[in-house]
Amino acid sequence: MKHLQLLTVFLMLSALSYGQQFNQSTNPVINPINNPIDSNEPGSQFNGQEKFRFQAGLITQLDSIIDGSTVANDLFNFNNRWFSIGRLNTGTQEVYGLRFQLPQKALTFGYQDVNDTNPRIQWIGTGQDLGNLEFRVADDFMSTNSDLVATMRNDGGTVFAEQNLSSFTDAKVGINNSSFAKALNIINESGSIGVDVFQNNTNIINTCYNATIPEGIKGQRNIGYDVSVNANSSENIGYRARVEGQANFRFGFQSSSVGEGITNFGISGSASGADNNYGIFGRVSNTSGVSNNPGDFAGFFDGNITTTAGFFAPSDQKLKEGVNQLEFALEDLMKLQPKTYNYISSKKINLAEGKQFGFIAQELEEVFPELIKEISKPVFNEEEEVKEYLEYKSVNYLGLIAVLTGAIQELAEEVDRLKETNESYVVFSDRLEAEEMERLRKLAYQLE
Numbered sequence: 001m002k003h004l005q006l007l008t009v010f011l012m013l014s015a016l017s018y019g020q021q022f023n024q025s026t027n028p029v030i031n032p033i034n035n036p037i038d039s040n041e042p043g044s045q046f047n048g049q050e051k052f053r054f055q056a057g058l059i060t061q062l063d064s065i066i067d068g069s070t071v072a073n074d075l076f077n078f079n080n081r082w083f084s085i086g087r088l089n090t091g092t093q094e095v096y097g098l099r100f101q102l103p104q105k106a107l108t109f110g111y112q113d114v115n116d117t118n119p120r121i122q123w124i125g126t127g128q129d130l131g132n133l134e135f136r137v138a139d140d141f142m143s144t145n146s147d148l149v150a151t152m153r154n155d156g157g158t159v160f161a162e163q164n165l166s167s168f169t170d171a172k173v174g175i176n177n178s179s180f181a182k183a184l185n186i187i188n189e190s191g192s193i194g195v196d197v198f199q200n201n202t203n204i205i206n207t208c209y210n211a212t213i214p215e216g217i218k219g220q221r222n223i224g225y226d227v228s229v230n231a232n233s234s235e236n237i238g239y240r241a242r243v244e245g246q247a248n249f250r251f252g253f254q255s256s257s258v259g260e261g262i263t264n265f266g267i268s269g270s271a272s273g274a275d276n277n278y279g280i281f282g283r284v285s286n287t288s289g290v291s292n293n294p295g296d297f298a299g300f301f302d303g304n305i306t307t308t309a310g311f312f313a314p315s316d317q318k319l320k321e322g323v324n325q326l327e328f329a330l331e332d333l334m335k336l337q338p339k340t341y342n343y344i345s346s347k348k349i350n351l352a353e354g355k356q357f358g359f360i361a362q363e364l365e366e367v368f369p370e371l372i373k374e375i376s377k378p379v380f381n382e383e384e385e386v387k388e389y390l391e392y393k394s395v396n397y398l399g400l401i402a403v404l405t406g407a408i409q410e411l412a413e414e415v416d417r418l419k420e421t422n423e424s425y426v427v428f429s430d431r432l433e434a435e436e437m438e439r440l441r442k443l444a445y446q447l448e
Helices: 002-022 329-333 361-367 397-420 434-443
Strands: 052-055 058-064 081-089 094-102 105-111 120-125 133-137 147-152 158-160 173-175 196-199 226-229 339-341 356-358 372-380 386-395
Touching: 329 397, 361 372, 361 386
Parallel strands: 158 173, 196 226
Antiparallel strands: 052 058, 058 081, 081 094, 094 105, 105 120, 133 147, 147 158, 339 356, 372 386
């Protein structure tokens, strides 16, 4: 029995010894990935082809030979398919993490150096093989089908979109929103500034969107959107919006200021320091550059308007053609019917209160149709959405200044003519008795 036991132990030790002789992990392992160990020994358990490498801190597996290499030292190169985990020497430094090597492209996860603080995801390639990094999600363990969530391009741009990635080719960050109520929602609960952007490069346009300050956040100054552009260029723009496409209503910029306090500003603009400064500049036109449509205005104010300086309209001779002297102004002016009136109370339009002085547009239109304009005013609901349009006639009261001036000039000419012909109407004779002269003076009139 003892002899049988000794024989069994001997056979087991011999088998282990034989296995260790051809186990690649027992042979010397050369660390650099482009210099694998030679495994072409006859009788090798891998039949002359290396499959694994083992050493302290590193495991590497050869998955497929793509380039037809037969020499062991060429198997683990950048043309074949292999994977590694652990501490991998890349020739110039050691990488700690995972590496998935495909022909002429690779993906690594981990730390580029043992002293690095930040981990990294890095994909490697050349030319067109570099590709982009995709972030996908799937709900089936047995299928390769997945949904694209985001794409990080090899030029540094990132696109959050499921489709239409080509639309964001020139964008550093792109968002294609098709299933969310908001494409971007920024909430800064630790401070009062939702977005604060500073850019000091040349010829840069800065934009960012939808900054929200949560209810309850209080401070001396809460800013939902704040952009600062400090650059040397031909044009600096703090905010630019362009709205296009098929839509019933388009708003290039919409703002409202509502709540208790001292003062609310819907829009506040200021400009200084340049040769030409415009606090607020508005323009509207059609393809020909001019618009007379009832709903086209460079500025439309539903309420009172005031200015601390003057109001100026273009009147330069170089801007005019077909200039003619105004005639029969007094005759036309006598056809007007000045009125006093009160405006109705309406939620669709803000009208002045109290007694008003002016004209009825329909009556004035019969004499001076050029001074009347059809207006189409949008009416908003509580959600700041356009629900209908209010149409009415308006009067260009400034245009009446020329008519009034012409009428006064015509009236002055008539007065001068009467002065010149004064003696023709009042005749005195020394042959009249004193009593008759007194009676004539009472019945006649005299122009001084």
